[in-house]
Amino acid sequence: MYNNKIYRALGIVSLIGFAASSWANAYPGNGPSESATLNSLINWAIEHDVAQQKIQFQADAISEMGIANSQLxxxxxxxxxxxxxxxxxxxxxxxxxxxxxxxxxxFGRGNSLSLQQKQSQQQAGSVRKQADIRKLDVTKVITNTWIELAYLDQSQQLIKQNQDLFRELTRYLSTNYGVGASQAQDLIQAELQVNKIDDQLQSNQQMQQRLRAQLSEWLGEQAWQVKPKAYPQWQALNTYLAASPDNHYQQLASHPNIQVADELIKSNETGIELANESYQxxxxxxxxxxxxxxxxxxxxxxxxxxxxxxxxxxPLFTEKRQDKKLSAAQHQVGASRTQRDLMLRQMHAQISAATIDRDNTQQRLERYRSTLLKQAKEKTQAVERGYQNNTSQLDEYIRAASEELVIELEQARLAADLQQANNNLAYLLNKY
Structure with missing residues (x-):
């Protein structure tokens, strides 16, 4: 009687475990409707981003001040x-x-008035380019949060199914214990595992709530209704990476960070022209x-x-005034060009590092899918057969099932890490 009920319990356990693992392998997907939902959230956040308005106000202020300063x-x-x-x-x-x-x-000195207006417009253009940086920042942050919420939702489902597994086992052990057909330590062990899973679920829910609270900075109240069920598709990024470029400097030249640096260089070059006019x-x-x-x-x-x-x-005595102004302007151009080169090198190095992370994460994820998870399932099944044949203890089965869950969660984490690597690359390459 005792063995029959245990066999029935473990059969249900195995069925639930199989369903959970099958769900883990299939989820999350890359459905187009979910991707469109992410894009719509990003577009809404950018449209209602007050930082965009601030940048526009700053650019307009610089432009208007440039017109005022260029008058007689x-x-x-x-x-x-x-x-x-x-x-x-x-x-x-x-x-x-x-x-x-x-x-x-x-009157103005030489063409200094028109050059001052030109420089102000270049400075205003540099500020306006910062709006594109802000758009990329918002896109990256929301995509990052979307990926983490998708991962946490997947983890929650895995943990819940594991919880259902042990609750079912606990009910059978409790029934058998009532009739003296099972040991108290087995029941306690199963109940302890259920309580540990409850704590895991609460921790998961806490992290989801924290992420949604952070997301409300850009999405307001609708952040609490966001329920991502799929990862982004990365079409633009994959198309670019499929060409296998070794040098990303050409692509980086169109990045808003570099374009801001380019506008700053132009403004400083105009400063040299202004310094030359001081000799007039x-x-x-x-x-x-x-x-x-x-x-x-x-x-x-x-x-x-x-x-x-x-x-x-x-302007007869130029050594301590005009000459120094010109020299300072030239040094400023040199500094801005060096800053641009440094930024290019840093971003190129970050792309290389993100690419390495992406490739290694893909390899590790493939190992989990093809080997580790398969071995964990085989181990759980072997321990289950041993328990049915009274050659292993219940705590061994619980450890095996827990290890299988851990590997499933690690696999889900690797899938999310792969998405985060794609997110970093898309930001650096401007390929969302």
């Missing part, structure tokens, strides 16, 4: 009294006394009109006077 200086008005006698302070006593009104206008003289004009009230010595009315001047500064 406001003209200055000069009003005064000249040649006023101090003994009488009379305006009509001395013919030299006059009331004058004048205007002064200063700066001109100004001044026009004065003087009204006189006194008469000449012959009694005739003194005529009013008009004066006109042209001013020009003389």
């Amino acid at each position: 200086m406001d003209p200055k008005m000069k009003v005064g009294i000249g040649g006023l006698p101090v003994d009488s302070f009379a305006f009509d006593e001395d013919p030299m006394t006059n009331i004058s009104v004048g205007l002064m206008q200063q 003289p700066q001109f100004g004009i001044e026009v004065m009109y003087a009204h006189r009230q006194a008469n000449r010595m012959d009694g005739s009315a003194a005529p009013d006077l008009v004066s006109a001047y042209v001013t020009m500064d003389l």
Whole structure:
């Protein structure tokens, strides 16, 4: 009687284990509807991202300030009294006394005003390019969270099926224990395993809730309804990698990070042009009109006077000013170009590292699918037969079933790690 019930319990256990492993091998898939759902979430997050608005405001501010700084200086008005006698302070006593009104206008140095506007537009363009970086960042973060949620959902299902397995076993052992057909230690062992699985499920749920809370930064309340059931398909990335390029520098040149660096270089090169304009003289004009009230010595009315001047500064001593400005601008260009080269090298190295991770993870995942999981199942089945024949203990079977679950979870983790490697490559290569 005892053996028949145990055989029945273990038969149900085996059936559940087989269903769980079959589900693990098939899930998650790459259905197009799930991928489209991920894309729609990313598009919604980008459209409602306040950081995009901030970047646009910053670019507009730089552009408007550039227009303001590229205009001529406001003209200055000069009003005064000249040649006023101090003994009488009379305006009509001395013919030299006059009331004058004048205007002064200063012009830009060479082409400096147009160059300042050009530089401001380049700086604004560099800021606008940062919006593309932000889009990539949002895409990467949401895709990362999507992958982790898909993995945790898969793990949850595996753990639940393992839990159902041991609950079924616990019920049979409890029934047999009530009639004296099973040992107390076997029942306790099975109940302990059920409680341990409960803790695993709670930990899994905690991680899912944390990820959804983080996802709400971009998706708001809809983050709590996200239920990913498939991994991304990576069509653009796979097409690119299928060509097996050894050098990724050409592709990296179109990455927003590098484009921002390119705009910065252009802006600094314009700074050299501005520094060269500092060697040019700066001109100004001044026009004065003087009204006189006194008469000449012959009694005739003194005529009013008009004066006109042209001013020009003389940049004669350039060693400590203009030369240093030009040298500083040239160093700035060198620094920005070096920064671009450094960024290219770093990103290329990151691509190489991500490619190595991707390849090795694929190999390890294949090993799990073809060998490790198969061996774990065979071991569980062997221990099960031994338990049925009273040649092994229940705790041996529980350990074997637990090890099989661990391997299934490790395989699921490797599948998620492969997706994360693809995510890193798609970000670096701009191939979402």
